[in-house]
Amino acid sequence: MLSTKLIRQLLQVALEGGGDFAEVFFENSKSNSLVLENSKLERVKTGYDLGVGIRVLSGDKVSYAYTDDLSKEALLQTAKVAGAASQGQNKVTITDLRKGTINQVHPVQIRPEDVAKQKKAELMKEANQAALNYDDSIRQVMISYADNTQEIMIANSDGLYIEDERIHTRMRVKAIASDGEKIQTGSESPGLQVGFELFDQHPPQKLGEEAARQAVTMLGAKSAPSGKMPVVINHGFGGVLFHEACGHGLEADLVQKNSSVFAGQVGKQVASEVVTAVDDATIKNGWGSFGIDDEGQQAERTVLIEDGILKDYMYDLKAARKDERASTGNGRRDSYQSLPVPRMSNTFIEAGDSEPDDIITAVDDGLYAKKLSGGQVETATGEFVFTVAEGYLIKNGQLAEPVRGATLIGRGIDVLQKISMVGNDLKLAPGMCGKAGQSIPAAVGQPTLLVDEITVGGTERKGE
Numbered sequence: 073m074l075s076t077k078l079i080r081q082l083l084q085v086a087l088e089g090g091g092d093f094a095e096v097f098f099e100n101s102k103s104n105s106l107v108l109e110n111s112k113l114e115r116v117k118t119g120y121d122l123g124v125g126i127r128v129l130s131g132d133k134v135s136y137a138y139t140d141d142l143s144k145e146a147l148l149q150t151a152k153v154a155g156a157a158s159q160g161q162n163k164v165t166i167t168d169l170r171k172g173t174i175n176q177v178h179p180v181q182i183r184p185e186d187v188a189k190q191k192k193a194e195l196m197k198e199a200n201q202a203a204l205n206y207d208d209s210i211r212q213v214m215i216s217y218a219d220n221t222q223e224i225m226i227a228n229s230d231g232l233y234i235e236d237e238r239i240h241t242r243m244r245v246k247a248i249a250s251d252g253e254k255i256q257t258g259s260e261s262p263g264l265q266v267g268f269e270l271f272d273q274h275p276p277q278k279l280g281e282e283a284a285r286q287a288v289t290m291l292g293a294k295s296a297p298s299g300k301m302p303v304v305i306n307h308g309f310g311g312v313l314f315h316e317a318c319g320h321g322l323e324a325d326l327v328q329k330n331s332s333v334f335a336g337q338v339g340k341q342v343a344s345e346v347v348t349a350v351d352d353a354t355i356k357n358g359w360g361s362f363g364i365d366d367e368g369q370q371a372e373r374t375v376l377i378e379d380g381i382l383k384d385y386m387y388d389l390k391a392a393r394k395d396e397r398a399s400t401g402n403g404r405r406d407s408y409q410s411l412p413v414p415r416m417s418n419t420f421i422e423a424g425d426s427e428p429d430d431i432i433t434a435v436d437d438g439l440y441a442k443k444l445s446g447g448q449v450e451t452a453t454g455e456f457v458f459t460v461a462e463g464y465l466i467k468n469g470q471l472a473e474p475v476r477g478a479t480l481i482g483r484g485i486d487v488l489q490k491i492s493m494v495g496n497d498l499k500l501a502p503g504m505c506g507k508a509g510q511s512i513p514a515a516v517g518q519p520t521l522l523v524d525e526i527t528v529g530g531t532e533r534k535g536e
Contacts, residue, residue, distance in 0.1 A: 097405070195276045
């Protein structure tokens with residue numbers, strides 16, 4: 073970490089150009105990754121990232137510079153470069169730096185660096201063997217493991233000085249099944265802001281079996297129907313639809329650019345009355361949680377939509393300054409090389425009152441999207457296409473045969489308004505969220521939902 077004396081010097085130099093706010097962001101991170109393919113450990117990698125980014129704000133203008141050279145001379149030059157671009161007329165006095173404390177702590181029981189790579193590889197092999205043993209149709213298994221330990225320090229000209237550590241651990245298991253003609257895949261990829269204790273909650277054997285089950289099930293599936301129909305979306309990663317089609321549109325920078333369908337909609341009905349959606353960085357050990365955001369703001373729980381009414385957006389400091397309000401603690405960045413921007417943390421639709429089985433029973437003829445995978449979204453309009461990785465027909469209120477090749481097509485705000493039942497089985501799932509060329513850990517989630525009507529793309533016409 074840097075001394076407070078040097079930090080004050082950097083802030084002062086950064087403000088010599090006339091900016092009205094300066095910030096120093098220090099990062100020291102270490103990552104480990106292993107890849108197993110065809111039952112062999114193919115890659116083992118350890119990475120390090122150490123550096124400082126210095127940001128200066130002058131009204132709406134932002135200047136930024138960074139360096140991986142932590143010598144005093146290099147840091148002062150970086151501060152000078154960041155400050156020179158501001159070209160303001162302000163004279164800011166640096167407030168005494170006050171060491172802050174973090175309100176929300178995410179405890180780690182087994183630090184990843186204390187676990188030998190051999191042990192990590194052994195768990196991967198357990199998952200691999202479990203998948204191969206599941207069924208003779210499993211042809212290939214691919215497994216990756218990753219952990220990351222990130223130490224950060226943030227100080228700014230308002231007197232903030234605070235430090236945090238974040239530890240993330242994740243395993244991804246992908247199984248491929250084939251009957252000689254068709255190929256289908258299944259995957260499981262748990263991750264949390266924890267250490268090696270992740271595998272107490274998610275035993276590798278279970279991960280391998282579940283990935284294989286998905287692949288084998290879809291191998292025997294019939295082609296999905298197409299047309300407009302009721303769709304039940306399963307809990308957990310089903311929340312990626314809300315994240316992509318709606319969540320990004322609730323980030324304040326996009327709203328301010330009028331690049332969001334939710335711009336100017338605060339206080340208005342944007343969803344069904346049974347829908348409440350939040351962004352909550354305070355969830356204990358959540359994949360997208362943190363003690364402080366990447367601007368040093370305490371983690372918060374922000375209600376975005378309540379009973380269908382749009383309540384708020386997600387703000388970083390810059391966007392908050394523009395709207396003359398406080399940040400919601402959503403300023404996030406990929407690394408010291410990146411500017412912070414408004415980003416989601418753990419973003420999800422809250423649990424409702426319905427039993428999941430009752431939601432399926434309420435549908436006479438429709439689709440159950442048990443698992444979603446990738447998709448495409450136009451953020452400005454919320455229009456989306458998502459692939460159903462594992463789907464089933466619903467007939468007379470009962471799950472029927474599995475179907476493959478289904479896609480969900482629509483517009484996020486329209487889907488929100490057509491949700492009629494919300495389950496009591498909220499679940500979160502990890503993901504990596506991309507924006508502005510940056511990728512950060514963010515969790516998605518929801519309970520089981522019933523969307524009364526959504527366009528399903530398939531290879532067969534509904535009713536044939």
